[in-house]
Each structure stands twice: as structure tokens, then as C-alpha cells.
Amino acid sequence: MKPLRGAALLLLLCAAACAQQSSCICEKNKRVTNCRLVDGVCWCDSVGSGVSVNCDTLTSKCLLMKAEMTGSKSGRREKPKDAFEDTDGLYDPECENTGVFKAKQCNGTTCWCVNTAGVRRTDKHDADLRCNQLVRTTWIMIEMKHAERNTPLNTESLKKFFKETITNRYMLDGRYITGVLYEKPYITIDLKQNSSEKSPGDVDIADVAYYFEKDVKGDSIFHNNRLNVSIDNEMLSFEKTVVYYVDEIAPEFSMKSLTPGLIAVIVVVILAIVAGIVVLVFTRRRKGKYVKAEVKEMNEMHRGLNA
Numbered sequence: 001m002k003p004l005r006g007a008a009l010l011l012l013l014c015a016a017a018c019a020q021q022s023s024c025i026c027e028k029n030k031r032v033t034n035c036r037l038v039d040g041v042c043w044c045d046s047v048g049s050g051v052s053v054n055c056d057t058l059t060s061k062c063l064l065m066k067a068e069m070t071g072s073k074s075g076r077r078e079k080p081k082d083a084f085e086d087t088d089g090l091y092d093p094e095c096e097n098t099g100v101f102k103a104k105q106c107n108g109t110t111c112w113c114v115n116t117a118g119v120r121r122t123d124k125h126d127a128d129l130r131c132n133q134l135v136r137t138t139w140i141m142i143e144m145k146h147a148e149r150n151t152p153l154n155t156e157s158l159k160k161f162f163k164e165t166i167t168n169r170y171m172l173d174g175r176y177i178t179g180v181l182y183e184k185p186y187i188t189i190d191l192k193q194n195s196s197e198k199s200p201g202d203v204d205i206a207d208v209a210y211y212f213e214k215d216v217k218g219d220s221i222f223h224n225n226r227l228n229v230s231i232d233n234e235m236l237s238f239e240k241t242v243v244y245y246v247d248e249i250a251p252e253f254s255m256k257s258l259t260p261g262l263i264a265v266i267v268v269v270i271l272a273i274v275a276g277i278v279v280l281v282f283t284r285r286r287k288g289k290y291v292k293a294e295v296k297e298m299n300e301m302h303r304g305l306n307a
Contacts, residue, residue, distance in 0.1 A: 022036050022037050023035060023036065023037070024036065024037050024042035024044075024055070025042070025055075025223055026042055026044045026053070026055035026223060027042075027055060027222065027223050027225065028055055028056075028057065028058060028059065028221070028222060028223070029044070029046070029053060029055060029058075029059045029064070029221055029222075029223070030221060030222065030223040030224075031046065031047045031059075031064065031067035031068065031221065032044035032045060032046055032047060032053065032055075032059075032067075033045050033047055035055070041054060041055070041056055042054075042055035042056070043055065046059060046063040046064075046066070046067055047066075047067040047070050048063075048066040048067045048069065048070030049063055049066050049067070049095060051063055051095070051097065051099060053099070057171060057203060058170065058171060058203045058204075058207045058208065058211060059099070059207070059221075060095070060098075060099030060100060060204070060207055061101075061117065061118055061204075061206050061207050061210040062093050062095040062096075062099055062100060062101045062118055063095055063099050064207075064210060064221060065090060065091070065092075065093050065118060066092060066093055066095060068090060069090060069091070069092040069093075070092075079141070079244055080139070080246050082246055082247070082250045082251060083139075083141065083244040083245065083246045084119070084121070084244065084245060084251055084253070085242060085243070085244055085245075086117075086119045086120075086243060086245070087120075088119075088120050091105070091107065092107075093105055093114075093118055094106070100116065100134065101114050101115075101116065101117075101118045101134065102114075102134070103131035103132070103133060103134040103135075104129065104130075104131040105118075105120075106127065109126055109127050110124050110125070110126070111124070111125055111126065111127055111129040112124045112125065112129065113129070113131035113135075113252075114131075114134070115134070115135045115136065115137045115245060115247045116134055116135070116136045116137050116204070116206055117137040117140070117206035117209070117210075117245055118206070119137070119245050121135060121247060121251040121252065121253075122251065122252045122253070123252070123253060123254050135247045135248060135249045136194075136195050136247065136248050137205070137206055137245050137246065137247050137248075138192060138193060138194050138195075138246060138247065138248045139190070139191070139192045139245075139246035140190075140191045140192075140205050140206065140209045140243060140244070140245055140246075141188060141189070141190055141191075141243070141244040141246075142188070142189040142191070142209060142212060142213065142241065142242075142243050143186060143187070143188045143241070143242045143243075143244065144186070144187045144188075144189075144216060144238045144240070144241045144242075145185050145186055145187075145238060145239050145240040145241075146185050146187065146236055146237065146238050146239070147185075147236075147237045147238065147239055148185070149185070152182075152184040153182065153184070153231050153232075153236070154231065154232055155182050157231050157232045158180065158182050158187065158231050159180040159182070161229070161230070161231055162177075162180050162187075162189055163177055163180060165227070166189070166191075166208065166212070169227065170203065170208040170211055170212060171203050171208075172191070172202075172203055172205065172208045173202055175197075176191055176192060176193045176197075176202075176205060177189070177190070177191060178190045178191070178192045191205040191208065191209060192205070193205045194248070195248075209243055213241055213243055215227035216229070216238055216241050217241060
């Protein structure tokens, strides 16, 4: 009996050791479950979709959004004409098995088309809407406004920090970081990546921008690895972060997509123009009647003198 008990104990110890070896932590994504080691690589199931993700690289934005939904001036450069902001925020997306967004997204009977960053690029329609292709976002601009400070930051130190952070922390090839511009208090980072330039092993700029935005806003996706922005040993905090998207095909928005505030401004301007035209017309009419009456009185005076 004693040998059997010893063998049983040995088997239990081996099973525990094997289980311990097969478990792992997904350092680049805390929104996962059922993590296991496969040939030395940590693989986990993304929350909400169950899609297996490789923890050695970034998880796609579509799967991250789905997991999150399940769990819960002067002197500044002008934006490109077709650059638009994500005004819809978080929604429960439909993802392909590869993790990319489906071109058509719906919420009940309301549907719209998105780009590769999952950002709406058309007006909202009914379920009959057709989205023929998933349009690629080729240029992402991340604009941040840092907290008030007396002196500007060192431009070279700032550029070095963000370029090294994006290449090391988010694994983006440096050739896709096309610019880091500093105009106190605004910092603008440009990420450009055409489909023809992107190699199979490259992370996507849409995923990088999502990870980065979450980090800056204090809601990091990384497992116990918060981003600290330090320029020349000085911690930097941000008051506002906005991301703009430029697609390889211009978006298809109509007047319906304008915000109520912008519509109100347009209405006020139109009313002001109409009011100005009305005043001008009445002024001219009154002036014309006065001239006509004056001429008539002069004619009567001439007739009186002749009589």
C-alpha cells in the first residue's frame, strides 16, 4: 500500500508541476482568460469573443473593444481635409476570426460602415446598408494637450521619448512613425502605414493608437505595466487626447452626421445672412419711395410757378 500511495503522490506532484508550467500571464493584454503555453508562447482566449490571441504581440483593437464591452490653436497645424474623429466611442463590434473589424457594424436595426480602426465612416442606415470593403486607415494623428507649465518641454527629448516608447512598448516599426510635433502645449504624433508597406509580422497602427490612447488616459491594457510619461526626468500629465483618422478612401458623411452644435452655428449664420438681405431690401425700397415722392413735389412746384 505504501508504494501505491507514493506513486499516487508522485503523479499528483507531476500533474501540479505540469499545470504550473502550462499556465502563463498575458503581459500585453489583461482582458483574456484560459492562458496556456504552446511551444513557449503564451496564448489566451480574448474575453467576449473567445478568439485565441498571441500574447507576444498586440491584440487587435476589435477584440479589445469587444472584451471591454463584455466587461463593462493658434499656430497649430490644420488637419487634412478628410481627417475625422471618432465621435461614437465604444460599441460592441463584430470581428472576423482574424481579429479585424467587419466592414459593416450594427446596433439592432441601425448599421454603418467602419474603417480598419473600427471608426464609423458613413452615416447610420438601416440593416440594408451595404459595405463593400473594409477601407484601410493609412494615417492616424494622436493629438495630446499637456498640463499647464511655465516653460516648454525640450523638443528633442520629447521626440526621443515618444519614438522609443512606440517602437519598444507597442512594437511598431520606426518607419511608420512619420512625425512627432511639439507646439506648446500640444503634442502631435503621426503614424502612417499603407497596406502595401505593412509586412505580415508588423503590428497595425490602429492597434498601436488604441493601446497608446488607453495608456495616456490611465486605462492601460497591459497587465500590471502602466505607462509613465517622463521627459528629462519630469513626469508629464495630459488634459486632453484626441485621435484623428485618415482613410485611403474619403469618408461618406452627409449633413446628418454634423453635431448639433455645428448645425446650430450654421443655422445662426444662415439666419444672419437672410436678416441682412431683408434689411437691405427694405432700406432700398424706402429710399426709392422717398426719391419718387420728392420728384413729384418738385413737379407740382414747377406747375405752380408756371401758372
